Amino acid sequence: MKARVHVMLKNGVLDPQGAAVKHALGTLGFAGVEDVRQGKVIELELAEGTTEATIGEMCEKLLANTVIESYRVEVL
Amino acid sequence: MRAAIIVFPGSNCDRDMAVALKAAGADVSMVWHKDATLPEGVDLVAVPGGFSFGDYLRCGAIAAQSPVSQAIVAHVERGGYALGVCNGFQVLTETGLLPGALMRNAGLKFLCKTVGLKVATTASAFTEGYAKGDVVNYPVAHHDGNYTADPETLAVLQGEDRIAFTYAQNPNGSVADIAGVLSENRRVLGMMPHPERAVDAGHGGTDGKALFAGLLGQLTAA
Numbered sequence: 262m263k264a265r266v267h268v269m270l271k272n273g274v275l276d277p278q279g280a281a282v283k284h285a286l287g288t289l290g291f292a293g294v295e296d297v298r299q300g301k302v303i304e305l306e307l308a309e310g311t312t313e314a315t316i317g318e319m320c321e322k323l324l325a326n327t328v329i330e331s332y333r334v335e336v337l
Numbered sequence: 338m339r340a341a342i343i344v345f346p347g348s349n350c351d352r353d354m355a356v357a358l359k360a361a362g363a364d365v366s367m368v369w370h371k372d373a374t375l376p377e378g379v380d381l382v383a384v385p386g387g388f389s390f391g392d393y394l395r396c397g398a399i400a401a402q403s404p405v406s407q408a409i410v411a412h413v414e415r416g417g418y419a420l421g422v423c424n425g426f427q428v429l430t431e432t433g434l435l436p437g438a439l440m441r442n443a444g445l446k447f448l449c450k451t452v453g454l455k456v457a458t459t460a461s462a463f464t465e466g467y468a469k470g471d472v473v474n475y476p477v478a479h480h481d482g483n484y485t486a487d488p489e490t491l492a493v494l495q496g497e498d499r500i501a502f503t504y505a506q507n508p509n510g511s512v513a514d515i516a517g518v519l520s521e522n523r524r525v526l527g528m529m530p531h532p533e534r535a536v537d538a539g540h541g542g543t544d545g546k547a548l549f550a551g552l553l554g555q556l557t558a559a
Contacts, residue, residue: 274485277440277510278445281445323398
């Protein structure tokens with residue numbers, strides 16, 4: 262089985278990279294880009310039967326820093 | 338005073354830290370990250386700067402899962418002292434020994450320069466050698482030094498006088514100009530600027546000497 266973990270900075274945490282991307286899009290002439298948030302996607306190849314609870318534990322312990330990041334698990 | 342300096346793959350300030358601690362009079366040993374135990378009788382664990390594990394995933398995240406990190410946590414829980422500089426600060430926040438997190442610099446650039454720091458508290462072994470409000474000059478060299486903490490954590494740090502150093506002119510966007518913070522028992526200090534790179538006239542300044550001297554003074558007396 263496969264799972265995809267989306268890690269994003271929490272709402273309210275200033276994202277300087279997202280702000281730079283937004284600025285660059287504006288420079289390219291794209292109007293109306295109101296906000297950009299940048300995160301990461303981690304794909305996991307897992308043994309069948311791995312529970313969502315176990316994947317959640319992986320996120321809490323390593324994949325995300327929950328002080329500043331939130332995560333979302335998508336089982337594929 | 339016995340100090341252990343942790344070496345991760347990618348650490349690059351470990352020898353500078355050893356020179357600074359030895360010059361202050363410490364008995365120093367280097368500890369490889371795969372060692373699950375610290376040498377007997379260690380008073381201070383120093384986690385040096387660098388790019389442990391290539392900064393993969395997040396700065397300090399992989400190092401915080403190294404075998405030696407469990408030993409560092411146990412050392413601190415026993416009341417031992419720890420100093421994390423730059424990547425070492427990132428590692429200590431990732432282990433949960435210090436609150437908050439270090440994010441990408443607000444200006445997105447890697448910063449390598451000497452900055453002025455205000456000594457925000459003298460109530461710790463690390464800062465007792467300074468006077469409150471002193472401005473000291475330490476080099477910074479980081480890409481992810483933008484310290485952040487949620488408002489509740491920040492209020493606790495301020496209320497408990499746990500902000501050790503603030504930037505005179507904030508180079509990285511850190512909340513409340515924070516450059517370094519102390520643990521609740523004031524025995525763990527994490528900071529982005531490098532005191533170990535300011536201990537010899539050849540470094541261009543010696544403002545870091547008082548930090549190591551204060552630490553040695555207090556730990557040797559204890």
